[in-house]
Amino acid sequence: MGTTLVYGQKNNTIWMDDLSIRTFSEGIPAVLAKTSGSGEAIRMKGITYSRGIGVNGTSVLSFLLNGNASAFSAVVGVDDMGMKGLPYRFYVIGDRKILFESGDMKWGDQPRMLNVNLTGIKRLGLLVLVEQGITKTYSNWADAKFIMKDEQMPLNIPNTDERIILTPVAGTQPKINSAAVFGARPGNPFLYTIAATGERPLVFSASNLPDGLQVDAKTGIITGKVLERGVYTVTLKAKNSSGESVKQLRIKIGDTIALTPPMGWNGWNSWARAIDQEKVMASADAMVKMGLANHGWTYINIDDAWQGQRGGKYNAIQPNEKFPSFKQMTDYIHSLGLKLGVYSTPWISSYAGYPGGSSNLEHGFFPDAVRDNKRAFRYIGKYSFEKEDAMQMAEWGVDYLKYDWRIEVPSAERMSVALKNSGRDIFYSISNSAPFSNVKDWVRLTNSYRTGPDIRDSWLSLYVSAFTLDKWSPYGGPGHWNDPDMMILGNVTTGSPLHPTRLTPDEQYSHVSLFSLLAAPLLIGCPIEQLDAFTLNLLTNDEVIAVNQDALGRPARLxxxxxxxxxxxxxxxxxxxxxxxxxxxxxxxxxxxxxxxxxxxxxxxxxxxxxxxxxxxxxxxxxxxxxxxxxxxxxxxxxxxxxxxxxxxxxxxxxxxx
Missing domain, CATH: 2.60.40.1180 (Golgi alpha-mannosidase II)
Structure with missing residues (x-):
């Protein structure tokens, strides 16, 4: 920061890389201060810049200036590590007026210096446009700085629109909210919870259950095993002092599970690497106490960072020290009528640097050297352990597997076979950016497949993740769902510390609506116990959820x-x-x-x-x-x-x- 005196007014130089720049960004890959998007030094046309912001892909940076800035300057161009042959276009926009436009710039072009007068500008936008879906498109705002009046600073655009609650409060009378269809494989453990609102206590019943199943009248949890294939029409009832609710459920025992999209929670956007057993169990408790389970929310999914060394009778990945009682934790979650999910990868190292599903060592030991250099081990090793890991998951009682990162078909198929042979129905989700060219393989092998990059809490990210999915829609359906990633509601940690979602209230309504119309998996990405009334209302509208869970399973079309x-x-x-x-x-x-x-x-x-x-x-x-x-x-x-x-x-x- 520097200070000058102009016509009696003190002006401050504010370097853009001194700001908490991620909070100003709506881009999907993170922006980086004093570093290019590649993680290397900012370098353009062979010249290294010690100051500036590196971006990747289409980048949107928004600033509230309120007329307190006099100028913005920078050197813009494609980083030397960027994509060759691709056109990039830089814009500086103030109060809807284009103040600077670079025209098409390509790798190897001379960087351009800009100095823009910001007098009177209230809102400023810095935009880099590149073709969507292409990675490693690194570009820079080098030496970027504002000249601000007095002690003023660039601020974040406020997200203060009124959060209007539209959905009426559920009444005291019972109402069964479960989907109308449920699938399981013959002979595998069966777990289904009747989701119902209404004043507690409720008394549950299920008539015409197939042989091998029983219902707990107090909890509505249906368990057991069904040996005979077929379609069984069951009458569900929930009763209290105010009345009774009745709903038909079709139980399909066959080869296809996940007849409706999964609904639950994933811990990554809540806690990232800080996840532990206590947080997982607290999330399960909150799923019940906050009433989400009464609307069909079911899965409690642990993302990356639970994995320890291989061992046990299957020589499978074991939990690390953060999960001292894994089986007991699983049993407890099942006792609530909920289901447990875990994360793995076919790589040697997971994205976060924990043991993966393969190794270059015969017995799969994970050396510290791998953890310390995790980026170098993001590939499939000489020895793979899909069968061992699937058997261990089944023995623990795992119900969901998120298999990461940019899975190719052979890895997807090996794990698909292992899960189907494990003796347990385990929902199989692959992540991320599954190539559309292989969509028929994803339909054949998996229960859901990530259609794009990791989502961020911005309208740009939501647009890229969901509003561009029409070409995928014909392929989604019962047993295989198009997955645009977790929901970006509540308090999230996407790219920066835990903070309220940056989607406006109207954007949040659009978010839940489109995910429901698309028949997408609904996975809450925030700490459940921190849900406020507005966000809880967004997640508990049974008529919106019913659109997502409709038994026809046909995604919306644009x-x-x-x-x-x-x-x-x-x-x-x-x-x-x-x-x-x-x-x-x-x-x-x-x-x-x-x-x-x-x-x-x-x-x-x-x-x-x-x-x-x-x-x-x-x-x-x-x-x-x-x-x-x-x-x-x-x-x-x-x-x-x-x-x-x-x-x-x-x-x-x-x-x-x-």
């Missing part, structure tokens, strides 16, 4: 985009439909669209039902408000907030023919 509004249509069972109308406001269409300027307004939108193939009369219901809006034919008009959504469910009138 059927239109008009006037900045995307129309996503999902066919449901019983010839019903769910529609999401998302006001994306032309996002990605202009450089200005990547930023929030504080003057955004709702839009009025008219949906032409006939254009999307829905002819006739429909009863339309607002699923967030759980309120019927009336009968409509031909068109439906509504207001939609900026980056917000109107999510509706359509039931055909008796006179409507399909």
């Amino acid at each position: 059927v239109g985009e008009e006037n900045g509004v995307q129309i996503w249509l999902k066919q449901l069972e019983n010839k019903e439909y769910a529609i999401g109308l998302f006001n994306i406001d032309g996002y990605t269409k202009t450089p200005q669209s990547y930023f929030r300027w504080g003057d955004e307004k709702p839009v009025s939108f008219t949906l032409d039902l006939t254009k999307i193939g829905l002819k006739g009369k429909y009863t339309i219901r607002d699923v967030w408000r759980q309120k019927n809006l009336g009968e409509f034919e031909g068109t439906f008009n509504t207001g939609i907030r900026h980056h917000g959504v109107v999510m509706i469910r359509l039931t055909a009138h008796q006179s409507t023919k399909h």
Whole structure:
């Protein structure tokens, strides 16, 4: 920081790399201070810069200046470690006006110096545009600095929009919220919990259960084993002093599990490497105490950093010292009616530097030298241990495996076979950035496959992760789900210490709506015990969840985009439909669209039902408000907030023919 005196006013030089720069970034890979996106020194055209910010991919940096800045300067260009032949474009945008545009720049081009007058500018955006989906596209804002008035500093764009709770509070009467279908393999342990709201105590029952299953009347937990293949129609009941709820459940005993997307929690975006047994058990307790389990939330998934050395009767990965009683922990989670997930990788070292599923040593020992140089061991070793690890997981009672990182088909197949032969139904999820070219293999081998990079709590990341999934939609369905990654609600640790999600309230409604329409896995990515009333309400709307858990299992399709509004249509069972109308406001269409300027307004939108193939009369219901809006034919008009959504469910009138 430096100080100058201009016309009696003290001006401060604020270097951008002295700021907590990650808090200003909406990019997907992390931005790095005084370092290029590759982790090396900032270097362009052979010149090394000691100061600046390195970015990777499309980068969005937003600053609140409130007229307290007079200038911004930097040297911009492609890092010497960047991608050759790819066009990069740099923008400086103030209050919606483009103040600097680089034009196309490529690797090897001379860096460009810029000095922009910021007098009177309230909001500033720094944007680097490159083709989405390409990695290692390193570029730089070298020697980047602001000239600020007096003692002022660049600030974060505020996220202070009112957090309006739309969903009514559940009543005292019982209501069963479980999905209408559940799959298990013959002879494997069966665990299913009847999810129900209503004043406790509830008394549960399940009539016409197949031989081998029994229900606990106090908890609604159904356990046992079913030997005979078939489809069994079971009548579930939940009763209290206020009334009774009845729902039909189809139990399908066969080769396919995961007939609806999984719902649960993953610990990475909550605790990252700091996860331990105490935090996992506290999360399971919170899943029940906060009432999430009553709405169908089931999985408690441990991500990376639980793994210790190989051992035990299978010579499998054992828990490290942070998990002293792994089997007892698993049994406790099952006693709550919940399920447990773990993480592994076919690599020698996991992403976080813990033992993986292969080794260059015959017995799989994990030396300290590997941990100390983990990046060098992110590959598949000479010896693989899929069968051993799968058998150990089954013996512990594990219900879910997240298999990381950028899995290729042979590794996916080896673990798929091992899990199916383990004697337990273990949901199999591969992560991340599964190549679309192999989608038919992912459908054949896995229960879910990550369709893109790790998600971050920004609209850019949500857009890339979810709003671009239409091409994947035909492949998702019962037993194999398109996975855009964890949910970015509540307090998250994506790229910086634990902080409230940077999605606006309207963006959060869009987030949950689109994930539900896409039939995506719903995995909470924040500490459950820290959920506030607004976030808990987002996660416990049973009509929204029902769209996600619909037994037809058909992901929504993008059927239109008009006037900045995307129309996503999902066919449901019983010839019903769910529609999401998302006001994306032309996002990605202009450089200005990547930023929030504080003057955004709702839009009025008219949906032409006939254009999307829905002819006739429909009863339309607002699923967030759980309120019927009336009968409509031909068109439906509504207001939609900026980056917000109107999510509706359509039931055909008796006179409507399909």
